[in-house]
Amino acid sequence: MPVSDTVARDDTDAEGDRLPINELFASLQGEGKLAGVPSTFVRTSGCNLRCWFCDSFHTSWEPTHAWLSLDEIVAEVESLSPEHVVVTGGEPLVHDETDALLSALDDDYHLTVETNGTLETDAPVDLASISPKLASSTPTPDNAPDDVDPGVWTERHENARVDLGALASLVEDAAEFQLKFVVTGRDDLDEIESLVDDVRGVADREIRDSDVLLMPEGQTREQLARTRTEVADLAASFGYRYTPRLHVDLWNDAPET
Ligand code: SF4
Numbered sequence: 001m002p003v004s005d006t007v008a009r010d011d012t013d014a015e016g017d018r019l020p021i022n023e024l025f026a027s028l029q030g031e032g033k034l035a036g037v038p039s040t041f042v043r044t045s046g047c048n049l050r051c052w053f054c055d056s057f058h059t060s061w062e063p064t065h066a067w068l069s070l071d072e073i074v075a076e077v078e079s080l081s082p083e084h085v086v087v088t089g090g091e092p093l094v095h096d097e098t099d100a101l102l103s104a105l106d107d108d109y110h111l112t113v114e115t116n117g118t119l120e121t122d123a124p125v126d127l128a129s130i131s132p133k134l135a136s137s138t139p140t141p142d143n144a145p146d147d148v149d150p151g152v153w154t155e156r157h158e159n160a161r162v163d164l165g166a167l168a169s170l171v172e173d174a175a176e177f178q179l180k181f182v183v184t185g186r187d188d189l190d191e192i193e194s195l196v197d198d199v200r201g202v203a204d205r206e207i208r209d210s211d212v213l214l215m216p217e218g219q220t221r222e223q224l225a226r227t228r229t230e231v232a233d234l235a236a237s238f239g240y241r242y243t244p245r246l247h248v249d250l251w252n253d254a255p256e257t
Contacts, residue, residue, distance in 0.1 A: 011067040017097040019073065020045040020065035022058055022090065025256035026080040030247030032129050032178050032213060034112065039084040040077050041256075044098065047091040049116055049161055050153040051137040052144055053182065055219045055253075059090030061148055070097060074104050085109040086129075093119035113174075118160055120169040128174035133161040134191050136184045162195065168203040180213040180243060183231045189238060213243040220253050 012018060023043040028036055043056065045065035058064045068076075077085055085105055092098045093115050102111055102123035112127040138158045139150035150157075171177050179199070181192050192212070200207050216231040218224035224245060235242035251257040 009066040009068075012069045012072055014069040014072060016069045016071060017100055018067045018069050019095055019097050019101060020063070021068045021073065022056070022063075022065045023256055024068075024073065024076055026082050027257050028246060028250075029084065029086060029112070030245050030250075030257070031215060031243050032127075032180055033176070033243075034084065034127065035244060035246050037084050038082040039086045039112070040080045040082045040109075041086045041088060042073060042077065042092075042101070044087070044089045044092045044095055046094050047089055047116070048094050048118060049091065049133055049137075050139050050150065050157050051133055051182075052139040052150075053137065053184075053217050053219070054145075056088075056090060057145060061145060063090070070101050070104060073101060077105065077109070083110060084112065086112045086114060088114035091116050091119065093121050099123040115170065116161070117167045117170060117179075118163045120166050121173075125174040126176060128170045128177040129180055130167065130170050130177060131180045131182065132167060132195060133157075134181065134184075134188050134195075136188050136191075137161065137182065164198055164202050167199050171199065171203040171207065172205050178211055178213050179207070180215055182217050183214045183234065184217045184227070185230065186234060189234060192240075193238070209239045210241050212240045214238075214240050215243045215245065218245065218248065221248060224248055 022045040026040045029039045045059045045063045047060040054060045106124040110126045113125050114129045117130040117132045144150045214231050214235045216227035218227050232242045247257040
């Protein structure tokens with residue numbers, strides 16, 4: 001699991017609010033409705049869940065980061081060319097300062113927030129990319145990443161992974177939204193259908209089937225090769241949208257992609 005050079009920086013001694021930053025780089029959005037769009041990624045470190053398949057291990061199971069001030073982050077975003085900014089993690093909304101960062105960037109950028117859907121935000125968001133975590137994401141001693149003992153996280157993750165109030169708030173408040181599910185196989189679809197029905201029941205906004213995205217689980221080309229066709233077939237069969245993981249297809253699991 002490679003780590004970005006970003007974490008090798010010194011923590012800032014600048015004044016003001018700071019965020020733990022794992023990566024900050026320009027690339028192409030790899031997933032979802034905006035796949036292929038040039039984007040600057042601000043990846044915060046820290047998460048309130050522990051999916052066994054987490055594709056940003058160094059923001060969740062083993063958080064690594066440099067502390068940067070909001071002014072430094074904004075200046076670095078401004079030094080890069082994309083007009084789209086993706087604030088991601090980890091779970092970016094665990095940090096109160098993320099709202100201030102989004103507000104600081106709002107006038108000049110299209111803002112996507114990638115979130116697991118368990119926390120709300122009052123900040124301006126152009127696209128809420130909400131990835132609710134299914135029962136198949138829960139870590140156990142059998143599926144946890146190498147050298148990791150999930151310990152308390154099996155129960156903690158299972159208890160925290162779905163918050164209908166937060167999901168409704170995120171769906172209602174962003175200019176656009178997508179519900180993006182990491183799919184491990186056919187067994188996930190019953191839970192997806194049930195959860196989408198539940199969110200439709202509490203959110204005061206239409207959720208079309210085309211707002212529901214199925215994304216194959218897999219952090220490497222080899223892993224994706226085993227899941228993508230089945231997940232694409234499931235999307236076609238259930239009437240949901242399929243999303244690729246372009247960055248994995250293009251750059252495998254390299255950092256800063
Ligand atoms: S919610 Fe996202 S960042 Fe957190 S552990 Fe799961 S996949 Fe990783």
